[in-house]
Every structure is written in C-alpha cells, then in structure tokens.
Amino acid sequence: MSAPTASHLLDVRNLHVTYAGGVAAVRGVSLTVNAGRKVGIAGESGCGKSTLALALLRLLPAGARVRGEILLDGEDVLTMKWGRLRAVRWAGASIVFQGAMHSLNAVHRVGAQIAEPILLHRKATAAGARRRTGELLERVGLPAARASAYPHELSGGQRQRVMIAMALACDPRLIVADEPTTALDVMIQAQILRLVQQLVSEQDVGLVMISHDLAILSETCDRLAVMYAGRVVEEGPARQVYEDARHPYGQALSAAFPRIGDVASRFAPRGLPGDPPDPAALPAGCAFHPRCAVALKSCAVEDQVLRLTAPDRRAACVHAGPMDPVALMGPAGPAGPAGPASPAGPVGATGPADPAGPADPAGPADPAGPADPRSPMAPESPAGPADPAAPAGPADPARPMAPPTPADPTGPAPSAGPADPRQSPPSHKPGGP
Numbered sequence: 115m116s117a118p119t120a121s122h123l124l125d126v127r128n129l130h131v132t133y134a135g136g137v138a139a140v141r142g143v144s145l146t147v148n149a150g151r152k153v154g155i156a157g158e159s160g161c162g163k164s165t166l167a168l169a170l171l172r173l174l175p176a177g178a179r180v181r182g183e184i185l186l187d188g189e190d191v192l193t194m195k196w197g198r199l200r201a202v203r204w205a206g207a208s209i210v211f212q213g214a215m216h217s218l219n220a221v222h223r224v225g226a227q228i229a230e231p232i233l234l235h236r237k238a239t240a241a242g243a244r245r246r247t248g249e250l251l252e253r254v255g256l257p258a259a260r261a262s263a264y265p266h267e268l269s270g271g272q273r274q275r276v277m278i279a280m281a282l283a284c285d286p287r288l289i290v291a292d293e294p295t296t297a298l299d300v301m302i303q304a305q306i307l308r309l310v311q312q313l314v315s316e317q318d319v320g321l322v323m324i325s326h327d328l329a330i331l332s333e334t335c336d337r338l339a340v341m342y343a344g345r346v347v348e349e350g351p352a353r354q355v356y357e358d359a360r361h362p363y364g365q366a367l368s369a370a371f372p373r374i375g376d377v378a379s380r381f382a383p384r385g386l387p388g389d390p391p392d393p394a395a396l397p398a399g400c401a402f403h404p405r406c407a408v409a410l411k412s413c414a415v416e417d418q419v420l421r422l423t424a425p426d427r428r429a430a431c432v433h434a435g436p437m438d439p440v441a442l443m444g445p446a447g448p449a450g451p452a453g454p455a456s457p458a459g460p461v462g463a464t465g466p467a468d469p470a471g472p473a474d475p476a477g478p479a480d481p482a483g484p485a486d487p488r489s490p491m492a493p494e495s496p497a498g499p500a501d502p503a504a505p506a507g508p509a510d511p512a513r514p515m516a517p518p519t520p521a522d523p524t525g526p527a528p529s530a531g532p533a534d535p536r537q538s539p540p541s542h543k544p545g546g547p
C-alpha cells in the first residue's frame with residue numbers, strides 16, 4: 115500500500131481490471147475527485163464504466179483481477195482489510211446504480227431499506243434510524259411517510275430518489291452514480307440530476323457520475339472523461355469536451371447527441387459505424403483505429419497515451435497535441451492560477467476550482483508521482499513510451515481534426531444500443547456489507 119496522500123478524496127492510479135477469460139475491461143485508468151467536485155465518465159456500452167465503478171468499492175465478481183491503486187482519502191481500497199472495507203462502503207463512499215427496481219429489495223418497505231445501513235454503520239437506535247430515514251426522504255423530495263411504501267408502490271423516479279436517499283444515509287464523502295437516470299423519462303431525469311447536483315454542492319461530497327450520455331454529463335459535471343475500450347481517451351472541463359472534443363471518439367460521441375437549438379443536428383444526429391472492440395481481443399495499436407475516419411497507418415501499430423492538448427485537457431490521439439510548451443508555460447511562467455498542468459496528472463486533477471491544493475498530484479512533491487512526463491494515467495504502451503515532445507505521427511498537431519466520419523444515419527449511434535443486461539447491480543443490497 116502506498117503512503118497516504120490526503121490531497122484528493124479519490125485518487126485512482128493506473129487501475130486495471132481483467133475479468134476471467136482475459137476480458138481486459140479497464141486498462142490503466144487514473145482519475146482524481148475532490149470534495150464538492152463532479153467528474154463525469156462517458157462512453158459506449160461495454161467500454162468499462164461500470165467495471166470501474168464496481169472496482170471503486172471492490173464490488174467486482176470473484177475472479178476479476180485488479181491492479182493499481184484506489185486511494186479513498188489516502189487509503190487504498192484494494193488492500194483494505196474486509197472489516198475496514200465494510201466501514202468504508204456506505205460511509206466513505208456509496209453507489210447509486212442504474213435501475214432502482216433491481217437494486218431495491220421488493221419485499222421490504224423502502225424505509226427499512228434506507229434505515230438498514232444507518233443501523234449497521236451508525237449504531238443509531240431504531241427510533242433514531244427511523245427519524246433519519248424520514249429526513250433523508252424529505253431531502254430527496256419525497257414525503258417522509260413514503261418510508262412505509264414497497265418499491266412497487268413507487269414510480270421509477272421515486273425509486274431512484276430512494277436509492278439516492280440510501281446512498282446518502284451514512285453521509286458518504288464520495289458518491290458513485292452509475293447511469294442513475296438512464297431508465298427515467300427526461301422530466302424525471304432532469305429532476306434527479308438537479309437533486310444530485312444540489313446534494314453534491316450542499317454536502318461537499320465528491321461525485322463520480324457515469325453515463326453514456328455526454329450531454330447529460332456536460333450539464334452535470336465539472337470535468338469529463340471519455341472512455342473507450344477500457345481507457346480514458348479524452349478528458350477535460352466538461353463543457354469543452356462536449357462541445358469541442360479533441361479525440362475522434364469524443365467527437366463522434368458528442369455528435370451522436372442532438373443539440374437543443376441546432377435543428378440540423380436534431381434531424382441528422384451522427385452515429386459511429388462499427389462496434390466497440392471485444393475487450394478479450396483488442397486490436398493492435400490504437401484500439402479506436404478500426405472505427406476512426408482520421409486514422410493514420412501508424413495508428414494500426416502505435417498505441418496512444420493521453421497527452422496535453424491544452425493546459426487542462428488531454429487526449430490520446432496521434433492528432434491531438436502535444437501542446438506547444440511555450441503556450442503551456444507562457445512566457446511569464448506557469449499557465450493559469452493552478453500552476454502548470456502536467457501530462458502526468460490523472461483525470462480530474464487540473465480543475466481550476468480544485469480546492470485540494472496543487473493541481474498536479476504527480477508533481478515533484480508527490481513521492482508516488484513518476485518523474486517521467488508520461489503519466490500514471492498513461493497506460494503502458496506496447497508500442498513503447500510515447501514522448502509528449504515528439505508527436506507519434508506526421509499529423510500537424512495544430513490541425514483541427516476532421517469529423518470522424520460522414521454522417522451515417524444507418525450506423526448505430528454510440529449510445530443507442532440497449533442497456534447492457536449485466537448492468538443490473540450485483541448482489542449489492544442494503545443489507546450487504
């Protein structure tokens with residue numbers, strides 16, 4: 115276990131998850147989340163988002179191999195003793211899953227389900243837990259009296275509110291929300307998102323919000339990471355990533371969503387042809403190259419690592435950056451109030467409003483940070499270390515990237531696929547550890 119680093123609420127370092135059978139679902143993800151900050155994770159179904167979420171609280175099925183570090187308030191979740199892990203679940207971090215109907219126990223009243231972790235973790239009296247349950251329900255916009263309802267007596271939106279109340283029950287420092295609104299209609303979706311945002315800012319918790327919907331994440335989150343084939347391929351301030359993606363995959367994902375006010379995009383949202391790769395048989399080189407309209411020959415053999423494209427943005431594409439070092443540092447020194455952004459920083463590390471101190475966790479003061487400008491975020495590249503000072507291809511880094519593909523109305527939109535049936539939560543019931 116590494117020495118505790120108190121600077122980030124959540125600090126995921128070079129996380130790898132491989133399921134039995136060699137399914138490399140997460141391949142070297144690093145990200146940080148600070149209190150009161152919201153980090154979004156986007157990507158097509160199957161890119162490893164839920165695997166990442168489950169790994170954060172060690173909820174992966176037996177047989178999954180996990181490598182890397184998951185520091186929650188400086189303590190590595192992956193090496194925690196079981197008793198400590200039980201204490202951390204709910205109280206340190208909690209998860210809101212997609213599809214509340216599957217996550218709630220159908221034969222228990224929702225109040226009892228919210229009270230259960232309170233009783234387990236807080237050692238409150240039964241009366242105290244009941245009182246707190248009522249308060250929690252009211253905080254998520256439900257009358258306290260709904261505590262006596264069974265899940266089937268509530269609407270989908272009300273059930274999801276119950277899930278959020280449950281996630282808040284033990285005052286967690288971090289909330290991980292995996293597609294919390296995917297099954298809900300747009301009105302309820304907006305209400306739930308507003309609620310989540312409000313709770314995050316009022317209670318100063320950190321939020322990891324997972325969705326296939328880039329538009330929702332750009333509205334809700336401060337920073338946004340786009341995953342493809344188990345890796346973060348692009349990250350930066352949420353709006354910028356949504357509106358001006360640097361990675362062809364980020365561009366395609368963003369173009370797949372019609373924009374309010376943009377009639378053309380409404381009638382012809384662009385899709386991305388092809389399917390995400392099978393994580394058990396990933397293509398050589400950049401995993402996105404078979405679907406990429408701007409791939410170079412070299413992309414079929416050279417893997418790409420995240421590199422700076424702007425002081426607080428990174429993308430893993432041969433066409434993206436590296437940034438001009440002069441523009442990065444500025445003639446008068448480091449760019450921006452947060453100091454020089456480093457390619458070594460993980461996702462979420464360079465938010466301008468980062469209250470947790472230095473923006474660059476891998477800076478010289480961090481004993482765990484590599485001196486190499488390649489990052490802990492940078493997955494190990496089979497093609498050898500990418501040197502941010504030497505573009506891996508002939509492309510002009512200043513050239514704006516072409517849209518990844520001509521509009522293909524017949525092609526599947528990245529997010530249009532049916533929900534992954536495995537996304538129903540694991541046996542994670544309120545009574546669980």
Ligand code: ADP
Pocket residue numbers: 133134137138139157158159160161162163164165166175392393534536537
């Ligand atoms: P997402 O949430 O982005 O849709 P997942 O994390 O659920 O993606 O899945 C990532 C990859 O891991 C997929 O290819 C999926 O098939 C595979 N996978 C997920 N869970 C398991 C499991 N329990 N066993 C084997 N493979 C799995």
Ligand code: MG
Pocket residue numbers: 163164165292534537
């Ligand atoms: Mg998922």
